Amino acid sequence: MGYINTIIILGGINIIAALGVAILTGYTGLFTIGHAGFMALGGYMSAIFVKEFGVPFPIGILLGGTFAGLCSFIIGYPAFRSQLRGDYFAVATLGFSEATRLLLNNTRSMGESINAAESGIGMVFKPIGPLLVKLGGVFGYMSLPSPTNVFVVVVAVILALFFAHMFVTSQYGKNCIAISQDEVAAQMMGVNLLKTKMIALFVSAFYAGVAGGLMAFYFAYLTPSFFTITKSSDLLAAVVFGGIQSLIGPVITGFILVVFPELLRTFAEWRLIIYGFLFVIVMIFRPQGLLGYVEMNFEFARAWWNKIFRRKQNSQEG
Amino acid sequence: MSEEILNIKNLTVDFGGVRAVNNVSITLEPGEFVGLIGPNGAGKTTIFNLITNAIRPTAGEISFKGKNILGKSPDRICQLGISRTFQNIRLFPQMTAYENVELGFHSEPHYSLAEAFVRTPRARRIEIDTRKKAMELLEIVNLKEHSHARASSLPYGLQRRLEMARAMATNPELLLLDEPAAGMNDDECNDLIKLIREIHTTMKYTMIIIEHHMNVVMDLCRDSRIYVLNLGSLLAMGTPTEIQSNPDVIRAYLGETKND
Numbered sequence: 001m002g003y004i005n006t007i008i009i010l011g012g013i014n015i016i017a018a019l020g021v022a023i024l025t026g027y028t029g030l031f032t033i034g035h036a037g038f039m040a041l042g043g044y045m046s047a048i049f050v051k052e053f054g055v056p057f058p059i060g061i062l063l064g065g066t067f068a069g070l071c072s073f074i075i076g077y078p079a080f081r082s083q084l085r086g087d088y089f090a091v092a093t094l095g096f097s098e099a100t101r102l103l104l105n106n107t108r109s110m111g112e113s114i115n116a117a118e119s120g121i122g123m124v125f126k127p128i129g130p131l132l133v134k135l136g137g138v139f140g141y142m143s144l145p146s147p148t149n150v151f152v153v154v155v156a157v158i159l160a161l162f163f164a165h166m167f168v169t170s171q172y173g174k175n176c177i178a179i180s181q182d183e184v185a186a187q188m189m190g191v192n193l194l195k196t197k198m199i200a201l202f203v204s205a206f207y208a209g210v211a212g213g214l215m216a217f218y219f220a221y222l223t224p225s226f227f228t229i230t231k232s233s234d235l236l237a238a239v240v241f242g243g244i245q246s247l248i249g250p251v252i253t254g255f256i257l258v259v260f261p262e263l264l265r266t267f268a269e270w271r272l273i274i275y276g277f278l279f280v281i282v283m284i285f286r287p288q289g290l291l292g293y294v295e296m297n298f299e300f301a302r303a304w305w306n307k308i309f310r311r312k313q314n315s316q317e318g
Numbered sequence: 319m320s321e322e323i324l325n326i327k328n329l330t331v332d333f334g335g336v337r338a339v340n341n342v343s344i345t346l347e348p349g350e351f352v353g354l355i356g357p358n359g360a361g362k363t364t365i366f367n368l369i370t371n372a373i374r375p376t377a378g379e380i381s382f383k384g385k386n387i388l389g390k391s392p393d394r395i396c397q398l399g400i401s402r403t404f405q406n407i408r409l410f411p412q413m414t415a416y417e418n419v420e421l422g423f424h425s426e427p428h429y430s431l432a433e434a435f436v437r438t439p440r441a442r443r444i445e446i447d448t449r450k451k452a453m454e455l456l457e458i459v460n461l462k463e464h465s466h467a468r469a470s471s472l473p474y475g476l477q478r479r480l481e482m483a484r485a486m487a488t489n490p491e492l493l494l495l496d497e498p499a500a501g502m503n504d505d506e507c508n509d510l511i512k513l514i515r516e517i518h519t520t521m522k523y524t525m526i527i528i529e530h531h532m533n534v535v536m537d538l539c540r541d542s543r544i545y546v547l548n549l550g551s552l553l554a555m556g557t558p559t560e561i562q563s564n565p566d567v568i569r570a571y572l573g574e575t576k577n578d
């Protein structure tokens with residue numbers, strides 16, 4: 001039971017992060033290989049809020065997500081201002097995420113040197129010195145509370161899916177889709193590129209941040225090595241496999257990409273080779289992804305409902 | 319004299335060493351329907367690109383409703399009331415016809431981001447309202463039965479019309495049509511003339527049309543003016559009959575006649 005729980009929890013967390021990437025890559029057409037960075041920022045921030053300031057766990061997670069979203073502007077604003085697109089934007093996100101990870105790697109030594117500082121710039125940061133030491137650098141941020149369980153994750157996934165659906169079907173989401181299909185035409189029709197992309201990036205980073213928070217409170221500790229480029233590329237793989245302009249696709253693949261390596265533990269080293277191979281196959285035969293352009297909808301449920309309901313009506317009439 | 323809606327003054331643009339548009343001045347009064355013709359490479363589309371700021375001019379002024387729009391971003395210019403179609407169709411290929419038109423209405427969203435996530439009754443009302451308006455526009459261009467077809471799956475002629483509907487959805491005052499009749503046969507051209515004329519009279523847009531089909535331009539601009547461009551410079555301006563008998567224009571289109 002514990003093993004299945006673990007898979008569901010890790011799969012659910014991956015789904016939430018993959019939904020974030022789906023909004024940015026699948027719907028807005030901006031490739032990102034840096035979402036592990038936003039997960040790290042969200043995870044550490046929510047851990048700090050909950051552990052150091054005693055904020056309740058759900059609020060801590062939301063604050064962590066918001067913090068990750070706000071941090072996304074640091075990379076988003078200059079990148080979108082200078083109209084970075086495609087690979088260039090992907091590289092920028094990669095740089096951001098690696099920089100974040102390396103900063104976190106060094107929090108302990110930074111904190112120690114701030115604590116030891118007698119004068120100069122160190123004094124300015126004096127209040128956060130002890131906190132930085134606690135973050136622990138490469139050794140990790142230890143003994144966090146661990147309220148994340150299957151119930152929490154399932155609820156979070158359902159909420160995340162619901163709000164993602166709301167976003168992509170809203171006027172904001174449709175503007176994002178327009179940008180992904182023809183940026184020039186979208187701008188000529190009045191879509192503010194900078195604003196729309198920043199909103200997509202904010203929402204996307206928020207999702208990653210929330211996933212990071214849930215992860216922190218599941219493992220009960222955080223280390224920067226959780227958030228390497230492998231994590232980012234896993235998320236991108238989930239979206240590319242799952243399908244662009246689809247939510248349900250990345251949800252399914254986001255889960256599978258966690259379950260598969262678990263089931264095939266013995267092939268762990270082969271995983272990346274198999275990924276690469278699958279990537280090529282998918283790109284050749286189905287460039288839009290397995291469920292590309294398949295919108296998640298509940299039409300089937302509605303049709304089913306109508307069928308029952310109508311039959312009732314008919315029998316009342318008859 | 320009514321105040322002009324668009325005023326282009328001494329517009330010049332260089333691409334590298336090539337002067338694509340040279341010292342062009344055009345003025346439009348509200349509600350006018352003006353044609354813009356010229357041989358290939360005369361700089362017609364470049365002028366549209368300059369008006370919508372897809373390209374920055376080297377020199378000159380453009381003002382819209384008395385306000386300078388030079389250097390404003392394309393989306394801002396669109397919000398101010400200038401909309402266009404493209405010479406090589408630029409629809410959103412994977413969106414349905416209806417979604418394409420709808421985008422024109424909500425490119426500046428009408429509710430806040432928070433409302434988008436929870437979809438308040440107000441946001442839903444706005445969406446229903448937008449849907450109704452988009453359907454009305456599709457009806458005007460006779461695309462209602464194709465509203466749920468993917469834009470890329472529509473035949474060429476219908477894509478042109480859809481692009482016009484999308485441009486109209488941004489609620490423009492000035493509509494720029496770039497070769498709406500390109501690649502159409504005579505019957506389709508006649509339908510298009512009827513449609514464009516209907517749009518012009520009912521919507522009260524000011525319009526500029528670039529077109530290579532002479533009968534289309536001459537017919538549409540019969541009560542109005544035509545500007546002729548050649549090699550980036552204005553060659554002539556006048557009513558269709560004046561243009562047709564202008565020796566410079568004939569020379570530009572047919573080449574010099576040698577008199578031995």
